Amino acid sequence: MKVLLTSHGSTGDIYPVIRLGRALVEAGHDVRFATVSLFRPEIEAAGIQFVYLPPDWDQSGFAEAMRDLTKAKNPLDLIRIIYSESLPFLDEILDTLERELRRADVFVTSYVFANLCTLARQAKVPCAVTTFAHNVVPSDSYPPEGLPRLLAAPAFLRRRWNRMLWRVTDRVLCWQINRVVGETMGRHGMGQAESFALEPADLALVTVSSKFCKPKRLWSDCFQFTGYLRWQSPEDPDLEATLEAFCQGQAVPILTFGSVTFDEARKVMTRFMRNWPAGKKIIIQSGWAGLTIERPNAEMLRVERVSHDQLFKYASMVIHHGGAGTTASVLHAGIPNIIIPHIGDQWFFASEVKRLGVGLEVKRKRWPEDLPKAVRTVEKSKKMQQRARVLATELAKENGPQTAVAALERLARGSPLACT
Structure with missing residues (x-):
């Protein structure tokens, strides 16, 4: 054929x-x-x-x-x-x-x-x-x-x-x-x-x-x-050592907006850094928007393009835009979502992860200020974490x-x- x-x-x-x-x-x-x-x-x-x-x-x-x-x-x-x-x-x-x-x-x-x-x-x-x-x-x-x-x-x-x-x-x-x-x-x-x-x-x-x-x-x-239908970027062996050294056996939140871009990304990230809790680790994937960490911070690690499966092994939750591919990767990883929709069907996927009991939505306009509270909510929700693991087990059969x-x-x- x-x-x-x-x-x-x-x-x-x-x-x-x-x-x-x-x-x-x-x-x-x-x-x-x-x-x-x-x-x-x-x-x-x-x-x-x-x-x-x-x-x-x-x-x-x-x-x-x-x-x-x-x-x-x-x-x-x-x-x-x-x-x-x-x-x-x-x-x-x-x-x-x-x-x-x-x-x-x-x-x-x-x-x-x-x-x-x-x-x-x-x-x-x-x-x-x-x-x-x-x-x-x-x-x-x-x-x-x-x-x-x-x-x-x-x-x-x-x-x-x-x-x-x-x-x-x-x-x-x-x-x-x-x-x-x-x-x-x-x-x-x-x-x-x-x-x-x-x-x-x-x-x-x-x-x-x-x-x-x-x-x-x-x-x-x-x-x-x-x-x-899931296809992944190549895994990076050098990055693996960096991730292990940063996380030290602890799962941490990961922030990625994939291929979504938006105006004034630098100012948005400045607001994010101002509100993120001191001493709390997070991994930030730069993506197409070019997310940056403007000041050196031992609790923040910035990574470039990498396989979702490789990166999400280190995640306690994934904070993302709600793209179809990213949502699928988080569901297969068996971890909760925090979705910040930007465009098109991303609002729909935010509603879907809520329906499935594996995540919640944060509004785009104030996400740098509202994200820390959402992260605490997910961390306290044993039900959400358990549901994410069950869902991943079922998806692995397809x-x-x-x-x-x-x-x-x-x-x-x-x-x-x-x-x-």
Whole structure:
């Protein structure tokens, strides 16, 4: 089976697709991954063939784009910004994908760019999308995230209300996409986007735990929960000695915002250092925001890019932004979360860790001042710590990559999974 993968975005958008690609390679399939050159080393190290797509930015370019995304007022505005960022490069992206699809048996793209499946349909290639956030999975059990619930209404009325809201949301999202990139799509014979949420592809791989995240009622059988797809940065043997010397056998809080960037990061970290308890250790991962420790402090250790699995072995809890990949890593590590959401679905993941009983949320606006209290709350909560360990034990039994590969193999054989 010849598989063409594509995804755009930050590490959290790319790494799960690398894991999927590696699993496909291990299953004996020919895999090509079309994306930006920033991630080429990791893709080729996984044994996957790299296909270049623009833009040819370095990490600072993507960090600047991420800062723009944090200013989105709502999900509709977020989609507008994402598609507007892609517009200058879209003709070249579409030309490249059209060429690559001529040799593909299956096409897999990100849920955010589900409209690319139109290219696959033109080439008569089965198409799948991946999504790392299960709040985009439609169901008549709940409305789209952020829209009102009729909690006091009879069940049949709630279901009708929820289905209506999903249909309206689908149409509004398509309107926004067509408004930004409709002309470019038309030049490639793609027509207008007709469905974004309800019929994104022939198959939608929802790459989270089916046991803990799957709703009771799904809109369509094409939405398949696989389990997590986790790919890690290489471990650093030299850093291991540094971490052991710093922690001295004691688990400590870890602060990381991953690929999230935001304005005035230096001033924010100055506030953090002013409020962090004297004598209490913490590890700070610099991330794309370039978090800094401005004054030498024996209780604070700053680290650069490193495997989550390597770093989180030393954590008593992880303080993070609520990205899908980071949240998955903390859940698998069996430790509590403190989430400080910045953008998009990060508020949803904050609500999920609270629902699962493995963490809490701190508001972004005052997190440097409010964090110490939240840390004390987590440290005192034996129930939260125990629940995190139990959850990790259950997640270790799942095999997301294997499940996703099997679903794609069924799709290539022509199994009737369409979202129609």
